[in-house]
Amino acid sequence: MGAPHGGARDPAARERDPARRTRRPRDGCPRLRRPRDAHRTHDQPLAGARHRLRHPLLGGCRRRLLVGPHVGHRRTHPRSNGGRPVTTGSRYSTRFLLAVAAIGVAGGLLNIGNAYFFNFLSASIPALAGLGTGIYLLPGVVAQAATRRGGAAILALGIAGLAQAAFVPGGLGSVVSYLLIGIFLEIPFAIARYRVWPTWLHYVATLVVVAFYSVFWGFYWNIFTLAPLMQIAIPGVLLVTQLVFTWLGLLIARRLAKTGVLRGIRRPDAAAESSSAPSAPATPAA
Numbered sequence: 001m002g003a004p005h006g007g008a009r010d011p012a013a014r015e016r017d018p019a020r021r022t023r024r025p026r027d028g029c030p031r032l033r034r035p036r037d038a039h040r041t042h043d044q045p046l047a048g049a050r051h052r053l054r055h056p057l058l059g060g061c062r063r064r065l066l067v068g069p070h071v072g073h074r075r076t077h078p079r080s081n082g083g084r085p086v087t088t089g090s091r092y093s094t095r096f097l098l099a100v101a102a103i104g105v106a107g108g109l110l111n112i113g114n115a116y117f118f119n120f121l122s123a124s125i126p127a128l129a130g131l132g133t134g135i136y137l138l139p140g141v142v143a144q145a146a147t148r149r150g151g152a153a154i155l156a157l158g159i160a161g162l163a164q165a166a167f168v169p170g171g172l173g174s175v176v177s178y179l180l181i182g183i184f185l186e187i188p189f190a191i192a193r194y195r196v197w198p199t200w201l202h203y204v205a206t207l208v209v210v211a212f213y214s215v216f217w218g219f220y221w222n223i224f225t226l227a228p229l230m231q232i233a234i235p236g237v238l239l240v241t242q243l244v245f246t247w248l249g250l251l252i253a254r255r256l257a258k259t260g261v262l263r264g265i266r267r268p269d270a271a272a273e274s275s276s277a278p279s280a281p282a283t284p285a286a
Helices: 011-016 094-124 126-132 134-147 152-167 173-191 199-220 228-259 270-276
Strands: 049-054 062-067 075-077 086-088
Touching: 094 126, 094 134, 094 152, 126 134, 126 228, 134 152, 134 173, 134 199, 134 228, 152 173, 173 199, 199 228
Parallel strands: none
Antiparallel strands: 049 062, 075 086
8 A cells, every 4th residue: 555645755755854864864954055145244254164053953063064166276264364265275386396397307407418518617627617507597597586485495406316316426415515505595585574575685695605615625725725816706706607607597487487487486576566555545635
């Protein structure tokens, strides 16, 4: 004998009956459908956010719901930071890491032949040894100027050192030189808190590198025992070479930016943004 109309086996009757519609399943929470944006307010953007909802018909039951689609890797939580939306996620996107890695690998491969040239100059003509140092600096300057992000120089030069380590006389020991140059390039921008990226600050970073290696080479070659011309030529050639390759790195970064490949990777300059922002209208005098 079949069930009467409105029985437990009738789906239509079950939908019409509120008591049956809100029956608790095994997890203890009723399966109640709500409109997607019924709980949204103007000050709580919930794109990609996980939060808990309390409904009077649920009897105090809380269910963790996912509201809205994920927007990339950025999630906004309305309950964080005193109720203000806070964006979390990695500062370095995959595109940034790939771009810096490509710059580093290119610089490392370019230095394979230059490493032998530098060793030849160091052993035979120390006064001209600085001519072989520009390639060591180039990937860091390009990565910094192209991305305008902290750590770009260290990352690019570290990858460059690893890329050429198996083919140069110094081996893995040359990676230390690359990392030292990357650290010195980062110091001026770290002092500026990575907020401004003027051209002159790149040259200041280069001067920090030149100052360190001038002192290091002075002790290595015992420069004060050499002829006066050698004492001037060793740091002088180093300085000129580093400045020329800094200019070349900035030029390469500008050309890359014009092609559009850095769109979404390059961070805007805070000083340029503030100068281009429209000023407030003047208040008329009473």
